Amino acid sequence: CEELSLFTERASVDLDRARLAISFGNMDEAQRLAYQALARFQNKPVHEAEARLVLAHALLHHDPLRAESEIDAVEVLARRLDIPPVLVSVLHLRGQLRRSQGRLSLAVAAFSEAIDHADRIRGTVQADRCRAAIGQQHRQVFEDQLATLIEMGDENRTAQAFVVADKMGRRVLLDQARRAATLQDAEVTNEETNATHPDQREYTLLKEKLSVMYSQLADGIDETTFNVDRWRKKLRATEVQLETLELRLAACGNASYESSRLDIAELQLRLTSDTTLLQYAIVDEKIIAFVVTSDSVEMVRHLGNVHEIEDLLETFRFQVDRAVGSSVVSRRRFPRMIEDTKNVLAELYDVLFSRLPKNISESNRLVIIPQGLLNLVPFHALHDGEQYLIEKCVIQYVPSASLYKHVVERQSRNTIDSPLVIGCVATELPAIEEEVDQVAAFLGTSTTILRDKESTVSNFRKYATKASILHLAGHGCFSTSNTGATGIRMYDRWLTLNEINSLNLSAELVVLSSCESGPARAIDGDDATGLFQGFIAGGAKGVLASLWRVSDESSKNTFAYFYSKAYSKDCTLPFGKALQQAQLEVMKEMPHPAHWAAFMFTGADQ
Known part of the structure; x- marks a missing residue:
């Protein structure tokens, strides 16, 4: 890279090597590489922010003061240029620092603001490097916020934790609905006229305009000639235009979930006295559940871990494939196949249900909101040792509590x-x-x-x-x-x-x-x-x-x-x-x- 005068590319390679060093726990090498990259990023604010963030990661646990200094520098730069992906990253890192210091309320505030900025990011609007910066981190911010609320151990935080878990659950469907309402490209043409809808053409142009604006940052700027304030105002105005157009396009379909913010009191009004809503969440590979009735919200921790469920699901799918794929099964083997499957379903029940409040058994209907690989669990077929769950009550599934309320209201x-x-x-x-x-x-x-x-x-x-x-x-x-x-x-x-x-x-x-x-x-x-x-x-x-x-x-x-x-x-x-x-x-x-x-x-x- 140096022989070809590709100094920025060499610095980007150094940053990748620094991230790899962090993953192996070699923090000294990560710091050296991050400093080396930082020295090469002149007038390239996005690259500079990335380098400082990597450096802060390397310093986070053994030199928190220097880590905070780097976080402060990145936050000043990100707020000045108003770059949502970088703001998400730096606020997420600040939340992690506050949590490690035991300053949990401040950590929750930082995570909350990071999530707010993440919501500004349109999945197909930012330049590719900005999308990559936020993609895998978005979910981790939610998990860290939820883990911090749980760590606080305050009953008053249970409702707040439930709202965070709900937002984690509806995020995928929100992105799916929003993307579909706006990003049909060739699929959004009118089949009779073969003409793209005018709003769609305008949306595409705005999307390209934003990508160019973010590319300016990635390619580097000379702050002596670059008017940052004017650029920031232009960026915000374009985002507002895009959001307005996006909502108009969404109104033609059903991507109106943005207004489906969770109000727990409203949700409880829609739950009859014999209905219980179970919201599962996965935090740090551990499974928790929120048990919601018409008059209470309770959090149950330590249900089990993801690896237990993965192993049990693998065994269950083996039993399913064995049964479905067997065109002829002897009468002697068939009862044994059923018993083997029941045993796996009983183990799943033990992990996911046995520690929940006993009054759940009085419910005639369970509304279940899984998360992650729990979406693959047939909750209605879980076995308590005597009966399948479906023999005791009606089971229905929803992607999230706020979307349940939204779908119930849909006429x-x-x-x-x-x-x-x-x-x-x-x-x-x-x-x-x-x-x-x-x-x-x-x-x-x-x-x-x-x-x-x-x-x-x-x-x-x-x-x-x-x-x-x-x-x-x-x-x-x-x-x-x-x-x-x-x-x-x-x-x-x-x-x-x-x-x-x-x-x-x-x-x-x-x-x-x-x-x-x-x-x-x-x-x-x-x-x-x-x-x-x-x-x-x-x-x-x-x-x-x-x-x-x-x-x-x-x-x-x-x-x-x-x-x-x-x-x-x-x-x-x-x-x-x-x-x-x-x-x-x-x-x-x-x-x-x-x-x-x-x-x-x-x-x-x-």
Whole structure:
């Protein structure tokens, strides 16, 4: 690098080496490399801030005074230039320093401000290097704030900790909905005119403008000629323009979750006396739970750790695959397979439920909000040694408490008079044709059916927004690393997750009869997401989806019982109750949990 006079590039390499040294605990080498990089970053404020932040990390625990001096320098620079990613990083680091000093209230304040600045960052607006600076850290700020509140051990902090846990849970869905409402690129063209929407064109231009402005910082500035105040005002004005346009675009869809701030008192008003809400959270690899009823909020710590759950889930999925993949199982082996699976579900129950307040057993309905890999746990199938949880109460899932309140408040715009059933027949899914006919028969003569050549993306868009019930039978695919590779196979092409997120649905219920339709674990420790969350973001009040691949027979039986209990003339049970009753019926015929427990209901009941 030096031979080519690439001094900035050499300094960036030094910074990467310094970060690596920190990860190996070699703080002296990290300091040397950070100082070396800092000396090369002249008139490059973003690079200078990065170097000082790395230096502060290296100094944090054995020389906190020097660390604070570097933090002060970065904060002055970041506030002067008003750079949200750098403000997030420096305030996060200040919070960590305050926490190590035992000044917990100040730590919480620093973490809170870091989160506020993180909320300013648009996932696709900042220059690439700024996005990289914030991506993996955003979640850690939440975890550190939550851990500090727990460490304070003050009962008055329980409600505050619950709000933080809620925001952690809804962050992924908020980003998903917001991104879809604004970043459709080629997918947002009008299919008839092939013209991009004017607001979308303006949004793209503003996005590019902001990227250029941030690139100015990354490329370096001469402060003798660069007017910082004018630049900062221009930056803020552009952000305001972008936010206004973003909200206008979002209003065309259902990305209105920004207003869904959690008010615990309002939430409790929506919980009946026989309903308990369980919000799980993961902090420092340990699992905690918030137990919320109509008149109390309680925090339960030390439920277990993530590694226990990972091991148990791996064993459970082995048992599920063993049962689903066995076309012929001897009667002698089958009871043993069920018993092995029950034992794993009992261990999961022991970790996640046995330490919770005993009065939970009096609840007729549990609203469960998982986090991280807990999204992959079939809570309704957990076994207490005598019964499955679903045999005791109705179980429904929601992405977060504030979104639960939001979905409950969401009004339906149609009566149950316009069902839509879509079946894209594939050679590997031969039972779809029969499923489409079966479901349409339950829903009545007003049902619109799209199958084979009619099941195109354009037809889906045409009918889905008006549908009161939406049943999709076909092939789904979920990618943890690329939302562009996630979606549902239609006749002409894939219906992408971005398109699903941006729908303006009014459906009471969406049923996803496809593999990979439920939660999937995300990469980089982020929260789980999936096709089901796309439909919640797209406006659906409730979604029925599967946690794993199921046989044609078990899904056919589950749907038959579900629709007969939710939509028959003589019986219209709430969706959660209808699914509970359907799964109990299937359990009688196919007792292995792999067959009856695959489906989960996410969202609000009627």
